[in-house]
Amino acid sequence: xxxxxxxxxxxxxxxxxxxxxxxxxxxxxxxxxxxxxxxxxxxxxxxxxxxxxxxxxxxxxxxxxxxxxxxxxxxxxxxxxxxxxxxxxxxxxxxxxxxxxxxxxxxxxxxxxxxxxxxxxxxxxxxxxxxxxxxxxxxxxxxxxxxxxxxxxxxxxxxxxxxxxxxxxxxxxxxxxxxxxxxxxxxxxxxxxxxxxxxxxxxxxxxxxxxxxxxxxxxxxxxxxxxxxxxxxxxxxxxxxxxxxxxxxxxxxxxxxxxxxxxxxxxxxxxxxxxxxxxxxxxxxxxxxxxxxxxxxxxxxxxxxxxxxxxxxxxxxxxxxxxxxxxxxxxxxxxxxxxxxxxxxxxxxxxxxxxxxxxxxxxxxxxxxxxxxxxxxxxxxxxxxxxxxxxxxxxxxxxxxxxxxxxxxxxxxxxxxxxxxxxxxxxxxxxxxxxxxxxxxxxxxxxxxxxxxxxxxxxxxxxxxxxx
Amino acid sequence: xxxxxxxxxxxxxxxxxxxxxxxxxxxxxxxxxxxxxxxxxxxxxxxxxxxxxxxxxxxxxxxxxxxxxxxxxxxxxxxxxxxxxxxxxxxxxxxxxxxxxxxxxxxxxxxxxxxxxxxxxxxxxxxxxxxxxxxxxxxxxxxxxxxxxxxxxxxxxxxxxxxxxxxxxxxxxxxxxxxxxxxxxxxxxxxxxxxxxxxxxxxxxxxxxxxxxxxxxxxxxxxxxxxxxxxxxxxxxxxxxxxxxxxxxxxxxxxxxxxxxxxxxxxxxxxxxxxxxxxxxxxxxxxxxxxxxxxxxxxxxxxxxxxxxxxxxxxxxxxxxxxxxxxxxxxxxxxxxxxxxxxxxxxxxxxxxxxxxxxxxxxxxxxxxx
Numbered sequence: 001x002x003x004x005x006x007x008x009x010x011x012x013x014x015x016x017x018x019x020x021x022x023x024x025x026x027x028x029x030x031x032x033x034x035x036x037x038x039x040x041x042x043x044x045x046x047x048x049x050x051x052x053x054x055x056x057x058x059x060x061x062x063x064x065x066x067x068x069x070x071x072x073x074x075x076x077x078x079x080x081x082x083x084x085x086x087x088x089x090x091x092x093x094x095x096x097x098x099x100x101x102x103x104x105x106x107x108x109x110x111x112x113x114x115x116x117x118x119x120x121x122x123x124x125x126x127x128x129x130x131x132x133x134x135x136x137x138x139x140x141x142x143x144x145x146x147x148x149x150x151x152x153x154x155x156x157x158x159x160x161x162x163x164x165x166x167x168x169x170x171x172x173x174x175x176x177x178x179x180x181x182x183x184x185x186x187x188x189x190x191x192x193x194x195x196x197x198x199x200x201x202x203x204x205x206x207x208x209x210x211x212x213x214x215x216x217x218x219x220x221x222x223x224x225x226x227x228x229x230x231x232x233x234x235x236x237x238x239x240x241x242x243x244x245x246x247x248x249x250x251x252x253x254x255x256x257x258x259x260x261x262x263x264x265x266x267x268x269x270x271x272x273x274x275x276x277x278x279x280x281x282x283x284x285x286x287x288x289x290x291x292x293x294x295x296x297x298x299x300x301x302x303x304x305x306x307x308x309x310x311x312x313x314x315x316x317x318x319x320x321x322x323x324x325x326x327x328x329x330x331x332x333x334x335x336x337x338x339x340x341x342x343x344x345x346x347x348x349x350x351x352x353x354x355x356x357x358x359x360x361x362x363x364x365x366x367x368x369x370x371x372x373x374x375x376x377x378x379x380x381x382x383x384x385x386x387x388x389x390x391x392x393x394x395x396x397x398x399x400x401x402x403x404x405x406x407x408x409x410x411x412x413x414x415x416x417x418x419x420x421x422x423x424x425x426x427x428x429x430x431x432x433x434x435x436x437x438x439x440x441x442x443x444x445x446x447x448x449x450x451x452x453x454x455x456x457x458x459x460x461x462x463x464x465x466x467x468x
Numbered sequence: 469x470x471x472x473x474x475x476x477x478x479x480x481x482x483x484x485x486x487x488x489x490x491x492x493x494x495x496x497x498x499x500x501x502x503x504x505x506x507x508x509x510x511x512x513x514x515x516x517x518x519x520x521x522x523x524x525x526x527x528x529x530x531x532x533x534x535x536x537x538x539x540x541x542x543x544x545x546x547x548x549x550x551x552x553x554x555x556x557x558x559x560x561x562x563x564x565x566x567x568x569x570x571x572x573x574x575x576x577x578x579x580x581x582x583x584x585x586x587x588x589x590x591x592x593x594x595x596x597x598x599x600x601x602x603x604x605x606x607x608x609x610x611x612x613x614x615x616x617x618x619x620x621x622x623x624x625x626x627x628x629x630x631x632x633x634x635x636x637x638x639x640x641x642x643x644x645x646x647x648x649x650x651x652x653x654x655x656x657x658x659x660x661x662x663x664x665x666x667x668x669x670x671x672x673x674x675x676x677x678x679x680x681x682x683x684x685x686x687x688x689x690x691x692x693x694x695x696x697x698x699x700x701x702x703x704x705x706x707x708x709x710x711x712x713x714x715x716x717x718x719x720x721x722x723x724x725x726x727x728x729x730x731x732x733x734x735x736x737x738x739x740x741x742x743x744x745x746x747x748x749x750x751x752x753x754x755x756x757x758x759x760x761x762x763x764x765x766x767x768x769x770x771x772x773x774x775x776x777x778x779x780x781x782x783x784x785x786x787x788x789x790x791x792x793x794x795x796x797x798x799x800x801x802x803x804x805x806x807x808x809x810x811x812x813x814x815x816x817x818x819x820x821x822x823x824x825x826x827x828x829x830x831x832x833x834x835x836x837x838x
Contacts, residue, residue, distance in 0.1 A: 066489075067486065068485075068486040068487060068488075068494075360487060362487075362488060362491060364491075367749075367750070380761070382761060382763075382764045383764065384764050385731065385734070385762070385763055385764040385765070387764070388760075388761065388762050389761045390485060390758070390759065390760045390761065391758065391759045391770075392485050392487050392756070392758050393756065393757065393758075394487055394488075394491050394493055394754070394755070394756040395753075395754065395755045395756070395772065395774065396491060396752070396753075396754045397746065397752070397753045397754070397755075397774055397775065398751075398752050398753075399746075399749060399751075400715075400746035400747055400748055400749055400751055400775070400776055401749070401775075401776060402746070402774070402775040402776070403775045403776065404772070404773070404774040404775050405771075405772070405773055405774075406755075406757070406770070406771065406772040406774075407769070407770070407771045407772075408757070408759060408768075408769060408770050408771075409767075409768070409769045410759050410761050410766070410767070410768040410769070411766065411767045411768065412764050412765055412766075
């Protein structure tokens with residue numbers, strides 16, 4: 001009888017640790033104007049931001065739930081605390097961070113990564129940033145990397161007001177509106193014209209609290225002809241109640257600038273991950289999304305690129321691994337809104353042990369986007385018949401002067417490929433391991449080595465032959 | 469027959485797996501004309517085929533599930549109590565000549581047809597359905613063709629539509645393919661104001677197979693909405709969908725092809741390919757090829773190529789002395805002729821080429837007259 005390859009579940013034990021909410025302050029669960037006002041007071045918001053939050057809450061309450069995608073019936077906002085403040089002020093050195101929080105990030109490898117290979121780090125614990133630091137060489141180049149709330153009250157306040165939730169307005173969808181009402185924490189990055197930051201910046205988000213939400217906002221503005229690699233990571237311990245992540249990322253890529261935005265998402269399996277990410281790319285600019293989705297109970301995640309200027313370019317490389325108890329609906333959206341723009345999408349998904357993986361995409365080429373090109377490739381691997389894999393790509397092309405290609409494949413490990421490798425001398429077990437590792441390598445090779453190692457830890461697949 | 473006097477909207481189709489509503493692809497609603505009547509059919513009946521013209525038999529589902537919220541033609545047929553025409557082929561019987569159905573729309577308002585094809589085990593039949601321009605007064609027609617293929621049966625169904633502009637048409641095809649049975653479908657869309665073509669195929673038996681070749685050419689303000697849903701239920705079932713088309717002027721097209729591998733369909737394969745040539749600036753092409761999969765041991769794929777001609781092909785042919793417009797015309801014709809070439813009957817092939825030729829003649833005249 002042919003041996004069936006057994007693929008281990010992803011090992012999350014290194015992330016599944018927790019600390020008591022010692023001395024933390026937690027807002028009442030639920031959602032109301034009073035709660036939003038209370039958050040606004042905690043944040044010492046300017047008036048415009050307080051009004052913005054309340055207006056967002058109105059939009060949230062009046063927007064119906066959508067009727068497509070994974071069910072989020074298990075998410076009850078009446079049992080989610082939208083703000084949990086740890087007992088820690090934001091520090092710029094790890095020694096000033098309370099021990100339990102510091103140990104959390106040490107176990108996650110953040111301080112070490114900062115020492116070895118990062119130009120700056122922002123670490124968020126529940127609803128607040130507890131650590132933020134940027135290396136001197138970056139500061140000297142004029143790079144601004146700070147928590148967004150400090151920036152809101154400082155010299156960049158007007159810049160933030162001009163950009164905050166303009167790319168992702170509260171009316172975009174129900175959970176964008178929720179974000180607008182209760183957002184807290186997150187980072188602001190500004191890279192001046194002509195500056196190339198060769199070493200990445202990183203934000204890491206840890207949601208330790210039980211039955212809570214994290215709603216960080218990331219705003220990045222790149223001046224003309226600048227470049228940046230920004231990495232975000234996230235994790236949470238697992239609880240038996242729902243947690244919610246509804247963050248928002250807005251990226252403004254100036255003319256001829258280049259931004260790589262890498263994410264390794266590893267939320268716990270009680271998390272509802274309803275995140276929104278969007279980039280606006282000007283003439284000659286370039287956005288590269290690198291996305292690894294391994295966690296959450298339910299995910300809705302579709303980074304979107306708006307190619308606004310002539311010759312703008314978008315690349316999206318992603319891998320999604322859906323295991324038992326997970327329903328991950330991921331993909332991307334691209335709008336070609338100018339001539340000579342191009343987009344390239346390359347995704348992989350793996351479903352195992354009853355997991356559900358859905359690839360969902362939209363490519364829109366507007367009338368004015370003459371000579372645009374787009375190529376979408378998505379491949380799905382199903383490792384058993386308990387799982388499910390769906391692909392739902394859509395294309396809307398409104399000009400004849402375009403070149404659009406799309407391909408998708410779904411299936412299991414190819415017996416022919418295994419035979420080929422075995423005929424070259426590899427044992428079957430190694431052959432299958434090689435195929436599966438190679439299948440998911442599209443993301444790993446785009447990351448800095450340390451993060452590729454972390455990602456490989458997540459997707460390390462123990463290939464054992466068992467009779468099945 | 470009951471008549472409904474007021475116009476109303478029906479939901480002709482809903483995608484089995486919906487996506488962002490702002491794309492406008494999840495469903496299609498059409499306004500129905502008033503006063504449905506049973507349409508006229510001219511029938512050429514082979515001797516091996518038995519025909520029953522039922523009286524007042526409500527339309528029945530042939531086992532394919534409707535997406536929730538979808539009316540389709542079913543609602544209209546049931547409300548109007550349109551009798552069905554049932555064509556049967558007996559066990560082991562192979563009809564030498566095709567069954568030819570020419571749908572003409574007489575009278576006014578909405579013309580409805582309910583056609584049922586029942587092929588017993590081991591039988592085979594070729595069916596030609598011609599949808600021709602409406603006569604005066606008729607603004608809309610709906611044809612539902614249902615089928616059931618017994619074990620090892622083979623149905624070759626050719627549908628050719630050439631309706632006038634200003635005419636709305638709903639063409640629904642649905643049915644069940646039994647074990648080792650085969651459905652070969654060829655569809656040609658050569659004209660019509662607004663056409664909704666909805667196909668639902670259940671590959672129920674082990675080894676059931678379905679192949680579709682469809683070609684379309686749209687001009688002016690024509691709109692075409694094509695929806696395929698193929699449900700793989702049996703083991704080792706196969707489907708292949710090949711769509712090739714040309715969009716001109718300000719025409720619009722949406723192609724939604726869903727291949728659904730249900731649990732239990734191990735060993736099955738499903739492939740979908742679309743090639744769309746966009747000729748003029750103001751066309752609009754939408755495509756949503758979907759694969760849904762609950763079974764590990766299957767192979768599914770889809771591919772789409774949309775836009776202008778490959779520049780290498782264009783350069784090659786221009787370097788051989790052809791003008792750009794001639795190259796585009798030749799490649800447009802090639803796409804449609806490839807589909808016509810799949811028609812198994814030479815007489816029907818000739819007829820289709822004539823229709824395509826007449827479409828080109830009319831278009832050329834319009835261009836000359838400015």
